[in-house]
Amino acid sequence: MSTTAAAPVPIDVNGTEQVPMSRLAAVEFRKALDTRAGRWFAGSILGLCLVVLTIYAFAAPDSDKDYEDFLSIGGGVLGYFLPILVIMLVTSEASQRTGLVTFSLEPRRSRIVLAKFIAGVGLAATVMVLAAVVAVVGTVFGQLSGASPEWTVDGNLAFNGFVLANLIGIFVGFAIAMLLMNTPAAIVGYFAYSLILPIAVGFLGFLSDGFEKVAPWIEFNTAQEPLFTGDYQPTGEEWAQIAVAGTIWLIIPLVLGIQRLLRIEFK
Amino acid sequence: MITVEGLTKAYGGFKAVDDISFVCQPGRVTGFLGPNGAGKTTTMRVMVGLTPPTHGRVTIGGHLYRDIPNPGRHIGVLLDASAQHAGRTGREILSIGAKTMGLPESRVDEMLALVSLNDTEARRRLGNYSLGMQQRLGIAHALLGDPSVLILDEPANGLDPAGIRWMRTLLKGYADRGGTVFLSSHLLHEVELIADEMILIGNGRIVAQGDKTSLLAMDTNVSSLVMSLDNARLITALEQKGYTAAPEGEGLRVNCAPADVGRVALEAQVVLTDLRSGAAGLEDLFLELTSDSQRDVLTEGATA
Numbered sequence: 219m220s221t222t223a224a225a226p227v228p229i230d231v232n233g234t235e236q237v238p239m240s241r242l243a244a245v246e247f248r249k250a251l252d253t254r255a256g257r258w259f260a261g262s263i264l265g266l267c268l269v270v271l272t273i274y275a276f277a278a279p280d281s282d283k284d285y286e287d288f289l290s291i292g293g294g295v296l297g298y299f300l301p302i303l304v305i306m307l308v309t310s311e312a313s314q315r316t317g318l319v320t321f322s323l324e325p326r327r328s329r330i331v332l333a334k335f336i337a338g339v340g341l342a343a344t345v346m347v348l349a350a351v352v353a354v355v356g357t358v359f360g361q362l363s364g365a366s367p368e369w370t371v372d373g374n375l376a377f378n379g380f381v382l383a384n385l386i387g388i389f390v391g392f393a394i395a396m397l398l399m400n401t402p403a404a405i406v407g408y409f410a411y412s413l414i415l416p417i418a419v420g421f422l423g424f425l426s427d428g429f430e431k432v433a434p435w436i437e438f439n440t441a442q443e444p445l446f447t448g449d450y451q452p453t454g455e456e457w458a459q460i461a462v463a464g465t466i467w468l469i470i471p472l473v474l475g476i477q478r479l480l481r482i483e484f485k
Numbered sequence: 486m487i488t489v490e491g492l493t494k495a496y497g498g499f500k501a502v503d504d505i506s507f508v509c510q511p512g513r514v515t516g517f518l519g520p521n522g523a524g525k526t527t528t529m530r531v532m533v534g535l536t537p538p539t540h541g542r543v544t545i546g547g548h549l550y551r552d553i554p555n556p557g558r559h560i561g562v563l564l565d566a567s568a569q570h571a572g573r574t575g576r577e578i579l580s581i582g583a584k585t586m587g588l589p590e591s592r593v594d595e596m597l598a599l600v601s602l603n604d605t606e607a608r609r610r611l612g613n614y615s616l617g618m619q620q621r622l623g624i625a626h627a628l629l630g631d632p633s634v635l636i637l638d639e640p641a642n643g644l645d646p647a648g649i650r651w652m653r654t655l656l657k658g659y660a661d662r663g664g665t666v667f668l669s670s671h672l673l674h675e676v677e678l679i680a681d682e683m684i685l686i687g688n689g690r691i692v693a694q695g696d697k698t699s700l701l702a703m704d705t706n707v708s709s710l711v712m713s714l715d716n717a718r719l720i721t722a723l724e725q726k727g728y729t730a731a732p733e734g735e736g737l738r739v740n741c742a743p744a745d746v747g748r749v750a751l752e753a754q755v756v757l758t759d760l761r762s763g764a765a766g767l768e769d770l771f772l773e774l775t776s777d778s779q780r781d782v783l784t785e786g787a788t789a
Binding site: 227228229231234235236237241242244245248249252253254255256310314315316317318319321322323324325326483484 | 486533546547548553557559562565570581582584586587610626634
């Protein structure tokens with residue numbers, strides 16, 4: 219392949235492979251954990267998981283100390299904090315200005331976006347596995363405190379309540395991070411979305427019956443509740459609510475966020 | 486080599502870079518000189534694809550930057566040494582760069598040794614680095630992939646005099662081996678000593694370019710600075726020959742070449758104690774050419 223512009227001193231790039239996606243993703247994975255903030259945050263999430271489950275092991279009634287109980291509580295703790303790790307991974311490119319280097323080493327930005335998605339999912343998978351291990355520890359503590367726990371895990375809980383709910387959380391983190399591209403703002407935005415919004419919706423639902431019926435269609439946290447409560451198996455209508463609210467709160471922000479990341483000028 | 490063709494970058498109505506064209510040749514250090522806000526950084530950002538141009542284009546070795554696979558292996562870039570995560574260690578910053586480019590970890594050690602950052606310093610977080618150390622790390626990062634083109638924005642910024650000399654030797658050696666070096670600075674003395682070729686930019690436009698000799702030749706006002714044991718007699722003798730002499734400092738400024746002054750002094754038998762060319766140096770030229778975009782207006786004679 220020759221270039222159309224007849225440059226007097228061309229650089230031969232034919233012998234150079236582009237950076238493989240696996241390497242980009244591995245680098246992004248490493249970047250999430252190689253800073254003091256990243257390492258401490260990941261450690262703290264697991265530490266918090268352990269503390270919460272230990273307290274639960276000694277405080278809860280013996281009949282509620284099955285492995286499933288510990289897994290769903292651990293999943294809940296993760297669900298709140300895992301997206302922040304992803305937010306830091308994305309927003310640091312602008313807030314810590316590492317984007318100058320990242321995007322001059324790989325100017326095709328969409329590849330970096332994909333690498334970050336892969337790294338984020340990989341990160342979530344790693345932390346989930348570790349949390350599942352912590353849940354084992356919690357269950358053993360429960361056993362020591364006198365309970366006789368069940369070790370079986372319902373597939374719906376494992377997939378819907380633990381894996382799917384956390385993956386959704388991570389992609390919400392991606393969307394908020396890319397839209398705001400600023401670490402503190404994105405973290406505040408995330409908590410506004412995950413803590414304040416459901417409370418506001420609950421309050422409005424309390425005031426008006428009509429709103430309570432509409433809420434799961436337009437508020438994503440409310441829509442996701444069937445994933446990690448009850449029998450962990452949303453009904454057809456509940457899946458539809460997840461899809462509708464998910465389009466509003468996840469798909470649209472994610473698309474806008476990616477567009478923004480592809481265009482923004484990293485200064 | 487780097488080719489800039491009719492490059493314009495406008496932000497709204499403001500033209501940060503206004504229709505500039507130039508070429509950086511391999512084997513030469515090209516200095517990009519201009520006051521703060523003249524458009525140097527914007528030009529460099531367009532070069533490496535971080536900022537899309539409004540008009541025109543930049544090719545490096547015949548390619549647009551975004552078309553170069555694994556660009557770190559061909560082009561070394563340092564835009565801002567402090568634009569790194571403050572919580573990452575120096576070594577880790579180089580390691581993730583090396584990993585992205587597909588280089589072995591041993592390359593990181595080589596680069597740390599090259600820029601004289603020792604093991605203890607490499608283990609410290611960037612947030613604790615001095616400006617000079619950040620700059621060294623940034624240069625190490627730019628050189629990681631053994632590129633044939635270097636693009637460095639204000640690389641000497643924050644280096645101590647020994648560090649500036651070190652960098653000068655490094656970049657000269659790099660260019661002598663056939664590399665293309667393009668570096669910017671707002672400090673003339675830095676560029677004057679290292680650059681083979683200079684491009685002067687002010688208000689987004691190129692005001693002059695060429696090597697040092699051809700730039701100095703732009704100054705057509707011939708003058709000399711002279712001191713003697715009897716200035717009054719020398720003035721009279723000079724004025725008889727039709728030259729004008731005006732007192733300047735402890736001596737005189739004359740509107741002719743030093744040789745003419747020497748001849749007049751010889752004939753008038755005045756003992757000279759100092760005689761040299763009074764031509765404006767590069768600094769005066771630089772200030773004059775970029776005067777439109779200088780923030781501080783210099784009054785005549787304020788600089789001795």
